[in-house]
Amino acid sequence: MAMALHNREILRLATAGSVDDGKSTLIGRLLYDTKSIFEDQLEAVERTSIQMGSQYVNLALLTDGLRAEREQGITIDVAYRYFATPRRKFIIADTPGHIQYTRNMVTGASTADLALILIDARNGVVEQSRRHAFISSLLRIPHLVVCVNKMDLVGYEEEAYELVCAEFTEFARKLDVGDVTFIPISALHGDNVVDRSASMAWYQGTSLLHHLEHVHIASDRNLIDARFPVQYVIRPYNDEHHDYRGLAGTVAGGIFKPGDEVMVLPSGLTSRVAAIETFDGSLDEACAPMSVTIRLADDLDVSRGDMLCRPNNQPMVGQDIEAMVCWMGDRTRLTAGAKLTIKHTTRTARALVKELRYRLDINSLHRQEGVESLGLNDIGRVSLRTTQPLFFDEYRRNRATGSFILIDESSMATVGAGMIIGPE
Amino acid sequence: MSPGPTTATPSPHSLSNLRELEAESIHIMREVAAEFECPGLLFSGGKDSIVMLRLAEKAFWPAKVPFPVVHVDTGHNFDEVIAYRDKRVAELGVRLIVGSVQADIDAGRAIEETGPRASRNRLQTVTLLRTIEEQRFDAAFGGARRDEDKARAKERVFSFRDEFGQWDPKNQRPELWALFNGKIRRGEHIRVFPISNWTELDIWQYVDEEKIELPSIYFAHRRRVFLRDNMWLADTPFVTPQANEPIIEKLVRFRTVGDASCTGAVESAADTVEKVIAEVAATRITERGATRADDKISEAGMEDRKKEGYF
Numbered sequence: 174m175a176m177a178l179h180n181r182e183i184l185r186l187a188t189a190g191s192v193d194d195g196k197s198t199l200i201g202r203l204l205y206d207t208k209s210i211f212e213d214q215l216e217a218v219e220r221t222s223i224q225m226g227s228q229y230v231n232l233a234l235l236t237d238g239l240r241a242e243r244e245q246g247i248t249i250d251v252a253y254r255y256f257a258t259p260r261r262k263f264i265i266a267d268t269p270g271h272i273q274y275t276r277n278m279v280t281g282a283s284t285a286d287l288a289l290i291l292i293d294a295r296n297g298v299v300e301q302s303r304r305h306a307f308i309s310s311l312l313r314i315p316h317l318v319v320c321v322n323k324m325d326l327v328g329y330e331e332e333a334y335e336l337v338c339a340e341f342t343e344f345a346r347k348l349d350v351g352d353v354t355f356i357p358i359s360a361l362h363g364d365n366v367v368d369r370s371a372s373m374a375w376y377q378g379t380s381l382l383h384h385l386e387h388v389h390i391a392s393d394r395n396l397i398d399a400r401f402p403v404q405y406v407i408r409p410y411n412d413e414h415h416d417y418r419g420l421a422g423t424v425a426g427g428i429f430k431p432g433d434e435v436m437v438l439p440s441g442l443t444s445r446v447a448a449i450e451t452f453d454g455s456l457d458e459a460c461a462p463m464s465v466t467i468r469l470a471d472d473l474d475v476s477r478g479d480m481l482c483r484p485n486n487q488p489m490v491g492q493d494i495e496a497m498v499c500w501m502g503d504r505t506r507l508t509a510g511a512k513l514t515i516k517h518t519t520r521t522a523r524a525l526v527k528e529l530r531y532r533l534d535i536n537s538l539h540r541q542e543g544v545e546s547l548g549l550n551d552i553g554r555v556s557l558r559t560t561q562p563l564f565f566d567e568y569r570r571n572r573a574t575g576s577f578i579l580i581d582e583s584s585m586a587t588v589g590a591g592m593i594i595g596p597e
Numbered sequence: 598m599s600p601g602p603t604t605a606t607p608s609p610h611s612l613s614n615l616r617e618l619e620a621e622s623i624h625i626m627r628e629v630a631a632e633f634e635c636p637g638l639l640f641s642g643g644k645d646s647i648v649m650l651r652l653a654e655k656a657f658w659p660a661k662v663p664f665p666v667v668h669v670d671t672g673h674n675f676d677e678v679i680a681y682r683d684k685r686v687a688e689l690g691v692r693l694i695v696g697s698v699q700a701d702i703d704a705g706r707a708i709e710e711t712g713p714r715a716s717r718n719r720l721q722t723v724t725l726l727r728t729i730e731e732q733r734f735d736a737a738f739g740g741a742r743r744d745e746d747k748a749r750a751k752e753r754v755f756s757f758r759d760e761f762g763q764w765d766p767k768n769q770r771p772e773l774w775a776l777f778n779g780k781i782r783r784g785e786h787i788r789v790f791p792i793s794n795w796t797e798l799d800i801w802q803y804v805d806e807e808k809i810e811l812p813s814i815y816f817a818h819r820r821r822v823f824l825r826d827n828m829w830l831a832d833t834p835f836v837t838p839q840a841n842e843p844i845i846e847k848l849v850r851f852r853t854v855g856d857a858s859c860t861g862a863v864e865s866a867a868d869t870v871e872k873v874i875a876e877v878a879a880t881r882i883t884e885r886g887a888t889r890a891d892d893k894i895s896e897a898g899m900e901d902r903k904k905e906g907y908f
Contacts, residue, residue: 181614250769252750253743255796262614264794276771283773391611405627409660417659423624423775428610452655460610462775464623464656477631501771516776519631578776585780587770 183262184390187285187314189270189278189305194291195322199360200254200267203382206367209256251281260386270301275535275550276501278305279590282312283576286390290319294327294357298340300536306341307535310348311497311552311592313569315393317345317353320381325359329372347538349569354388356381394461395571399427399435400488401481402518402564402574407466419450419466420475425518425573426566427486429467430458437473438480438490438564444471461573478520480564488564488574493597494557496568497533498547498579502588505581506546507555513589515559517577522561524579527597530554556597568592615803622649622791623656624775625754629736629789630657632779636664636736636789637694639725639908642678643854644811645740647685648800649792651809653738654689665692667737669725671717672699673835673857681812696728713837716859722907726762729786736779736787739908744796748900754793760784762906788908797852798877805870817850817868828861 188196203209254265266281268274282288288309292302309317319341327333334357345353356365357376364370367382379387404422429435433446447470449456459465467481475481482488500507507526515524531540532553540554547553568575579589612620629636638653640646653662666686686693698720701707707723710716729737743750753769755777770778779787792800804811821832823842830836832844835858849862850873867873 182611183614183617250751250766252747253794254750255744255794257614257796257798262796262799280771280773284775394610396610404624405631407657407660411660414659419659421627421656423620452658462617462620462624463612464620464627466658514780516778519628572774576774576776578773578778580778580780585778585782587772587778590771590773 181257181259181261182390183264184287184385184388185264185266185285186287186289186385187266187268187278187281187309188289188291189268189281189301189308194270194293194301195360196267196270196291199289199291199320199322199358199366200265202360202363202366204254204256206363207256207258207382209254251277258382258386263385270305272304272535273550275304275308275552276499276590278308279312279499279501282308282314283572283590285309285312285314286393287316287318287385287388288314290317291322291360292319292337292341294321294323294333294337297337298344302341303344304535306345306348306350307538310350313572313592315351315390316388317350318381318384319353319355320360321355321357322360324357324364324370324373325362329357329364329370331373331375334376352388354378354384356384395426396428396460397426398486398488398566398571398574399429399433399481399483400425400564400566400571400574401429401435401467402520403475403477403479403481404519406476417468418472419468420481421464421466422519423464424459424461426461426571427483428458428460429465429481431455434484435469435481436484436487437475438482438487439562440474440479442471442473443484444469444473446470478518480518482564488566489596490562490564491596492559492562493527494559494563494565495594495597496555496557496577496591497552497594498555498589498591499552500547500549500589502581502586503549504584504586505588506548507551507553507589508546512582514580514582515557515563515577515591516580517563517565518574520561520563522559522563523582524560525558527556527558530556554594555591557591565593567595615799615806618792618795618799619652619655619803621775621794622652625777625789625791626653626656626738628777629738629779629787630663633736633787635733636738637667637729637732637734638662638664638738639740640666640668640682641740641854642668642674642682642812643740644800644804644815645742645792645795647681647809647811648795648803649738649740650685650689651807652791662689662691664738665694665732667694667696667728667732667734669696669721669728670698671721671856671858672697673717673833675812675814675831675833675854675857677812677814678854681810694728694732696724698724700724701727713839716856718856718859719902719907721856722762722902722905725908726906729762734786735781736789738789738791740792741790741908742795742797742800743793748903752790752793752903754790755779756788756790757781758786758788758906762786764788764903764906766900766904798874801870801874801877805874812854814851814854816873817848817865819846820849820862821845822847822849822862829864830859830861831857833857 252267268277268281358365407419447468450466511526531542532544566574575593577591581588707720753772822829823838850865
């Protein structure tokens with residue numbers, strides 16, 4: 174069996190939720206049923222549950238790792254959990270669901286292929302489910318799975334499930350979401366989590382785990398727009414590789430092949446890909462998210478922060494950018510006129526907030542215009558002016574070349590996450 | 598927008614889990630080399646740091662690894678591990694910096710624990726922080742994985758340390774996409790964990806796929822051991838078995854490699870990488886739970902030590 178495990182893909186999933194909606198129970202079950210919880214972890218959780226006076230084994234303790242979290246009985250940060258089946262390796266970014274932890278949800282969502290949204294079958298779509306769905310769509314998570322949970326408490330009735338599906342579908346019309354799948358489950362009893370439930374014969378779909386193992390993610394990657402942000406220039410300075418000059422980096426989109434004509438930004442000079450190299454040998458092609466070293470046919474002046482693309486398919490180049498920003502600073506607020514450090518692909522520059530266009534109420538999706546500032550966990554639209562040109566795509570087209578972070582210049586903390594809408 | 602099965606068709610452009618993890622780790626290491634002035638790679642001789650060193654070799658090939666290898670040496674070593682370290686450093690042509698716990702004890706900067714359960718594990722923090730300060734490292738790579746411990750599960754890839762080397766779990770920088778914030782002031786540093794997303798099984802499968810040599814103690818061998826706290830500790834000059842801890846010879850291997858006084862062996866007949874993978878895939882106890890006396894102290898043992906500046 175061990176050998177077959179080598180060629181599994183990785184699926185990164187994000188969950189968000191509070192104590193009551195069964196999220197921890199669901200994760201606990203996925204981990205337990207795939208044998209990813211170890212006996213000593215379970216023992217430790219049992220011990221702590223008893224110490225805390227809990228009558229049942231609190232599976233949330235498996236993920237709530239920090240002392241402060243256990244003391245307060247809440248999840249306050251993003252926790253990463255791992256499990257694997259013979260088909261795939263899964264990385265769960267587990268985040269709290271309350272509005273005061275929006276920044277954690279945004280963080281967990283930023284790398285996810287799939288978002289898991291839990292809805293209590295008794296309560297239907299509530300504010301928190303809408304918020305999670307909105308953040309998933311804002312961060313462009315390609316796949317959404319809505320687990321209608323606690324089906325056991327509504328008698329496993331199809332109508333209850335259909336009601337939730339209809340309600341969610343109606344709400345999701347307002348969002349830009351691609352693929353939505355609904356699954357009726359009971360995390361507590363394991364219905365439709367790993368195996369198909371015997372209690373819901375009316376449900377024709379697959380179990381959650383089966384879906385996670387089979388959902389098609391390879392085509393989520395952008396294989397069209399060739400983008401290679403130069404990360405590091407490799408110059409060995411030894412006799413064997415005397416004139417070697419390799420452009421190291423991670424492919425951020427499209428496919429690069431030896432012989433391809435490429436353009437270097439910002440210089441606009443063109444050359445050809447002489448070779449794509451790795452420690453393990455030369456490659457016939459490279460696509461995201463491979464880390465490779467590209468050698469060009471001509472000796473051009475290229476350094477970190479530059480970008481390789483195709484002459485006939487270039488990113489946008491500019492210093493004026495429109496973006497959605499989630500503010501993450503707890504000591505400062507984002508206001509027009511603020512100056513921050515911006516990190517975009519491998520380029521670092523300074524950015525001036527020219528205008529705060531509106532704040533978005535992430536529960537109602539209403540735009541609040543005329544606001545003075547964004548505070549912690551607020552999401553809004555801004556226009557920025559940068560000190561150097563950035564080479565970018567719309568975030569909806571490419572998450573790697575459409576995203577940036579903002580850094581406070583005095584505290585050096587990461588205070589903002591941005592998704593580019595386009596040039597101003 | 599309907600329930601139902603989705604079929605997965607294999608794509609020529611999908612990467613295997615190990616190749617994707619490798620690419621992510623290489624990206625992180627290059628980012629550090631590009632943005633920091635003086636990084637160092639913490640190397641214990643354990644399998645995780647061995648894999649990390651291999652990833653560094655790959656990230657900068659055909660150039661040499663552009664930072665030194667740093668070993669915090671407790672003096673309680675397995676000979677096989679030191680021999681392996683020296684051989685690997687020579688192969689790569691990188692500089693080795695050894696921070697000696699013994700030197701800190703001799704100078705009175707660290708106080709040796711006493712009693713039969715004395716360990717130098719905790720003292721390593723003193724030596725680690727002194728070495729980082731003396732060498733003026735602004736970034737230190739560590740081989741920690743998030744699946745090892747609950748506190749580690751929440752730690753960032755770029756983990757900020759203040760001028761005292763402390764980790765503040767409540768005040769971590771948000772970390773999004775593959776955009777890492779390495780901005781610091783003088784005296785502060787970043788601990789960088791490039792293999793955060795690897796699991797124990799991933800490490801072993803990578804060792805297998807890459808045919809990476811490991812110190813022999815990772816494979817089943819006969820060794821004189823004694824049982825303490827349900828763990829087989831090796832009979833070495835660094836620990837004193839008590840009267841009720843008889844020494845016997847057993848077929849064992851180590852799942853982790855650390856200070857010889859507190860790293861336990863597990864009973865195992867796995868003498869090849871394939872057999873170890875089969876064993877890891879079937880095991881029901883975490884590697885730290887099985888083999889680290891120091892981690893059994895409390896639920897928050899790791900969090901507390903990390904706040905002080907531990908690895």
